[in-house]
Amino acid sequence: MEARQLTDHYHTKQEYLDFIESCEYKYEFLDGSLRMMAGAKAPHNRIVKNCNRALDQASDECEVYLSDTAISVYPLNKIYFPDLSAICGEAEDEEGGIERLRNPSLIIEVLSKKTANIDRGEKFQAYWKLPSLREYILIDSLSMLVQSYYRETEELWRIGNYTRPEQEMEVISLGVTVPLAVVYDGVVFPANSD
Secondary structure (H helix, E strand, C coil), rough: CCCCECCCCCHHHHHHHHHHHHCCCCCEEEEEEEEECCCCHHHHHHHHHHHHHHCCCCCCCCCEEEECCCEEEHHHHHEEEEEEEECCCCCCCCCCCCCCCCCEEEEEEEECCCCHHHHHHHHHHHHCCCCCCEEEEEEECCCCCCCEECCCCCCCCEEEEEECCEEEEHHHHCCCCCCCEHHHHCCCCCCCCC
Protein backbone atom coordinates (compact mmCIF):
# COMPACT_ATOMS: atom_id res chain seq x y z
CA MET A 1 0.00 0.00 0.00
CA GLU A 2 1.18 3.50 -0.70
CA ALA A 3 1.42 5.89 2.21
CA ARG A 4 1.62 9.60 2.85
CA GLN A 5 2.33 11.58 5.97
CA LEU A 6 -0.85 13.34 7.06
CA THR A 7 0.22 16.24 9.25
CA ASP A 8 2.88 17.60 11.57
CA HIS A 9 0.29 18.00 14.35
CA TYR A 10 0.98 15.78 17.38
CA HIS A 11 -1.81 13.30 18.18
CA THR A 12 -2.11 11.34 21.38
CA LYS A 13 -2.67 7.61 21.04
CA GLN A 14 -6.22 8.05 22.36
CA GLU A 15 -6.96 10.78 19.78
CA TYR A 16 -5.70 8.42 17.09
CA LEU A 17 -7.83 5.52 18.35
CA ASP A 18 -10.94 7.69 18.53
CA PHE A 19 -10.27 9.02 15.02
CA ILE A 20 -9.49 5.68 13.36
CA GLU A 21 -12.59 3.94 14.75
CA SER A 22 -14.86 6.23 12.74
CA CYS A 23 -12.60 6.64 9.71
CA GLU A 24 -13.09 4.78 6.45
CA TYR A 25 -9.36 4.87 5.65
CA LYS A 26 -6.39 3.31 7.41
CA TYR A 27 -3.85 5.47 9.18
CA GLU A 28 -0.70 4.29 10.87
CA PHE A 29 0.30 5.89 14.16
CA LEU A 30 3.95 6.94 14.47
CA ASP A 31 4.41 8.16 18.04
CA GLY A 32 2.14 11.18 17.54
CA SER A 33 2.15 11.50 13.74
CA LEU A 34 -0.34 9.88 11.39
CA ARG A 35 0.38 8.34 7.99
CA MET A 36 -2.50 7.54 5.64
CA MET A 37 -2.39 4.22 3.81
CA ALA A 38 -3.58 4.45 0.21
CA GLY A 39 -5.13 1.72 -1.88
CA ALA A 40 -2.95 -0.96 -3.42
CA LYS A 41 -2.54 -2.00 -7.05
CA ALA A 42 -3.63 -5.31 -8.55
CA PRO A 43 -0.25 -7.14 -8.27
CA HIS A 44 -0.03 -6.21 -4.59
CA ASN A 45 -3.56 -7.42 -3.86
CA ARG A 46 -3.05 -10.67 -5.77
CA ILE A 47 0.15 -11.45 -3.83
CA VAL A 48 -1.60 -10.83 -0.49
CA LYS A 49 -4.52 -13.03 -1.55
CA ASN A 50 -2.20 -15.83 -2.74
CA CYS A 51 -0.11 -15.74 0.44
CA ASN A 52 -3.13 -15.65 2.72
CA ARG A 53 -4.60 -18.66 0.96
CA ALA A 54 -1.32 -20.59 1.18
CA LEU A 55 -0.56 -19.72 4.81
CA ASP A 56 -4.00 -19.66 6.41
CA GLN A 57 -4.19 -23.44 6.80
CA ALA A 58 -0.47 -23.93 7.48
CA SER A 59 -0.56 -24.44 11.23
CA ASP A 60 -3.12 -25.29 13.90
CA GLU A 61 -1.16 -23.24 16.45
CA CYS A 62 -0.85 -20.09 14.32
CA GLU A 63 -3.48 -17.69 13.03
CA VAL A 64 -2.93 -15.51 9.95
CA TYR A 65 -4.30 -11.94 9.90
CA LEU A 66 -4.91 -9.61 6.97
CA SER A 67 -4.09 -5.90 6.81
CA ASP A 68 -7.19 -4.82 8.72
CA THR A 69 -5.50 -6.04 11.90
CA ALA A 70 -3.00 -3.58 13.30
CA ILE A 71 0.26 -4.44 15.01
CA SER A 72 1.20 -2.36 18.04
CA VAL A 73 4.93 -1.76 18.25
CA TYR A 74 4.45 -0.78 21.88
CA PRO A 75 8.15 -0.22 22.72
CA LEU A 76 8.14 2.66 20.18
CA ASN A 77 4.51 3.83 20.52
CA LYS A 78 3.75 2.98 16.87
CA ILE A 79 0.87 1.18 15.18
CA TYR A 80 1.24 -0.33 11.71
CA PHE A 81 -1.02 -2.28 9.37
CA PRO A 82 1.18 -4.95 7.76
CA ASP A 83 -0.16 -6.77 4.71
CA LEU A 84 -0.17 -10.09 6.57
CA SER A 85 0.80 -11.18 10.04
CA ALA A 86 0.56 -14.36 12.07
CA ILE A 87 0.47 -15.14 15.75
CA CYS A 88 1.52 -18.53 17.04
CA GLY A 89 -0.07 -19.15 20.39
CA GLU A 90 -2.47 -16.86 22.22
CA ALA A 91 -2.93 -13.36 20.79
CA GLU A 92 -2.11 -10.40 23.03
CA ASP A 93 -4.46 -7.55 22.15
CA GLU A 94 -4.33 -3.99 23.44
CA GLU A 95 -7.57 -2.82 25.03
CA GLY A 96 -9.75 -0.09 23.56
CA GLY A 97 -10.24 1.04 20.00
CA ILE A 98 -9.30 -0.95 16.92
CA GLU A 99 -7.77 -4.41 17.20
CA ARG A 100 -4.05 -3.99 17.88
CA LEU A 101 -2.00 -7.12 18.36
CA ARG A 102 1.24 -6.99 20.33
CA ASN A 103 2.84 -10.38 19.70
CA PRO A 104 3.19 -11.27 16.01
CA SER A 105 5.45 -14.22 15.17
CA LEU A 106 5.44 -13.39 11.45
CA ILE A 107 4.98 -10.16 9.51
CA ILE A 108 4.77 -9.96 5.71
CA GLU A 109 4.92 -6.72 3.75
CA VAL A 110 4.32 -6.52 -0.01
CA LEU A 111 6.58 -3.87 -1.50
CA SER A 112 5.62 -1.20 -3.99
CA LYS A 113 7.84 1.46 -5.49
CA LYS A 114 6.65 4.02 -2.94
CA THR A 115 6.69 1.81 0.19
CA ALA A 116 9.79 -0.34 -0.32
CA ASN A 117 12.14 1.97 1.58
CA ILE A 118 9.71 2.34 4.49
CA ASP A 119 9.12 -1.42 4.70
CA ARG A 120 12.83 -2.27 4.47
CA GLY A 121 13.97 0.48 6.80
CA GLU A 122 11.59 2.16 9.24
CA LYS A 123 9.16 -0.70 9.67
CA PHE A 124 11.74 -3.47 9.94
CA GLN A 125 13.70 -1.50 12.52
CA ALA A 126 10.48 -0.98 14.47
CA TYR A 127 9.20 -4.56 14.15
CA TRP A 128 12.41 -6.13 15.40
CA LYS A 129 11.81 -4.38 18.74
CA LEU A 130 8.94 -6.82 19.30
CA PRO A 131 10.27 -9.78 21.31
CA SER A 132 7.69 -12.13 19.76
CA LEU A 133 8.72 -11.46 16.14
CA ARG A 134 10.49 -14.47 14.66
CA GLU A 135 10.20 -13.72 10.93
CA TYR A 136 9.85 -10.77 8.55
CA ILE A 137 9.19 -11.37 4.85
CA LEU A 138 9.29 -8.75 2.08
CA ILE A 139 7.63 -9.61 -1.23
CA ASP A 140 8.24 -7.35 -4.22
CA SER A 141 5.16 -6.56 -6.32
CA LEU A 142 7.17 -5.23 -9.28
CA SER A 143 9.40 -8.25 -9.89
CA MET A 144 9.81 -11.80 -8.62
CA LEU A 145 11.81 -11.20 -5.47
CA VAL A 146 11.16 -12.37 -1.91
CA GLN A 147 13.50 -11.54 0.96
CA SER A 148 13.01 -13.29 4.27
CA TYR A 149 14.54 -12.61 7.65
CA TYR A 150 14.30 -15.19 10.43
CA ARG A 151 15.46 -14.42 13.96
CA GLU A 152 17.58 -17.33 15.14
CA THR A 153 18.74 -15.53 18.30
CA GLU A 154 18.22 -12.07 19.76
CA GLU A 155 21.09 -10.70 17.66
CA LEU A 156 21.28 -13.11 14.70
CA TRP A 157 18.95 -13.06 11.70
CA ARG A 158 19.00 -15.69 8.94
CA ILE A 159 18.40 -14.19 5.48
CA GLY A 160 16.80 -15.89 2.48
CA ASN A 161 16.39 -14.62 -1.10
CA TYR A 162 14.06 -16.15 -3.66
CA THR A 163 13.85 -15.03 -7.29
CA ARG A 164 12.65 -17.97 -9.44
CA PRO A 165 9.18 -19.54 -9.75
CA GLU A 166 10.47 -23.03 -8.95
CA GLN A 167 11.99 -21.88 -5.65
CA GLU A 168 10.04 -22.35 -2.44
CA MET A 169 9.74 -19.50 0.02
CA GLU A 170 10.47 -20.94 3.45
CA VAL A 171 8.16 -19.64 6.18
CA ILE A 172 10.00 -21.05 9.17
CA SER A 173 7.72 -19.60 11.84
CA LEU A 174 4.74 -21.50 10.38
CA GLY A 175 6.73 -24.58 9.35
CA VAL A 176 5.78 -24.42 5.67
CA THR A 177 7.22 -23.65 2.26
CA VAL A 178 5.33 -21.88 -0.52
CA PRO A 179 6.49 -22.03 -4.15
CA LEU A 180 7.08 -18.61 -5.68
CA ALA A 181 4.84 -19.79 -8.51
CA VAL A 182 2.02 -19.82 -5.92
CA VAL A 183 3.00 -16.49 -4.34
CA TYR A 184 2.98 -14.80 -7.76
CA ASP A 185 0.14 -16.80 -9.35
CA GLY A 186 -1.86 -14.49 -11.65
CA VAL A 187 0.44 -11.51 -11.03
CA VAL A 188 1.21 -9.41 -14.10
CA PHE A 189 4.27 -7.27 -13.51
CA PRO A 190 4.14 -3.71 -14.81
CA ALA A 191 5.93 -3.22 -18.12
CA ASN A 192 7.88 -0.31 -16.68
CA SER A 193 8.45 -0.25 -12.93
CA ASP A 194 10.64 2.89 -12.88
